[in-house]
Amino acid sequence: MNTSEIVGIIAGIATTASFVPQAYKVYKTKRTHDLSAGMFTLLAFGLIFWLMYGIQKEAVSIIFANSVTLVLTLYILIMKIKHK
Amino acid sequence: MNTSEIVGIIAGIATTASFVPQAYKVYKTKRTHDLSAGMFTLLAFGLIFWLMYGIQKEAVSIIFANSVTLVLTLYILIMKIKHK
Numbered sequence: 708m709n710t711s712e713i714v715g716i717i718a719g720i721a722t723t724a725s726f727v728p729q730a731y732k733v734y735k736t737k738r739t740h741d742l743s744a745g746m747f748t749l750l751a752f753g754l755i756f757w758l759m760y761g762i763q764k765e766a767v768s769i770i771f772a773n774s775v776t777l778v779l780t781l782y783i784l785i786m787k788i789k790h791k
Numbered sequence: 792m793n794t795s796e797i798v799g800i801i802a803g804i805a806t807t808a809s810f811v812p813q814a815y816k817v818y819k820t821k822r823t824h825d826l827s828a829g830m831f832t833l834l835a836f837g838l839i840f841w842l843m844y845g846i847q848k849e850a851v852s853i854i855f856a857n858s859v860t861l862v863l864t865l866y867i868l869i870m871k872i873k874h875k
Binding site for chain 2: 710711714715717718719720721722723724725726727728729731732733736738739740741742743744745746747748749750752753754756757759760763764
């Protein structure tokens with residue numbers, strides 16, 4: 708594994724994992740007032756396209772990272788709609 | 792330009808642009824209570840690694856998308872720390 712692959716893996720893990728503390732905070736507090744519905748809607752839309760991109764390229768890491776982020780993003784978005 | 796490139800460009804624009812409504816909401820309301828500091832810290836860390844990855848791969852679109860997202864993420868994080 709070369710340096711750029713390691714850097715890419717760290718990048719992918721960190722940006723994907725970053726949605727865990729936000730989803731957990733929403734789960735615990737049920738508070739979503741300061742979150743932007745526009746952000747999570749546009750993000751979910753973009754992640755679906757990243758997923759399609761990963762499938763077309765047969766890139767397992769892109770498919771995996773974006774699937775996880777999409778699930779967390781949709782959870783936050785649903786909670787945002789539910790707890791307006 | 793083939794289909795997967797177009798899908799990738801839509802994905803990159805949407806996920807990058809998704810941070811604009813959140814940054815704008817924070818700018819307007821100065822409210823960051825429901826945002827997770829952990830999310831934006833881990834995200835900034837990951838985006839720096841995506842930026843390094845883009846530089847190593849000489850991939851202009853990765854460099855551009857992650858620079859924009861990093862600036863927006865750092866703005867949200869600074870506001871989060873400032874308006875606790």
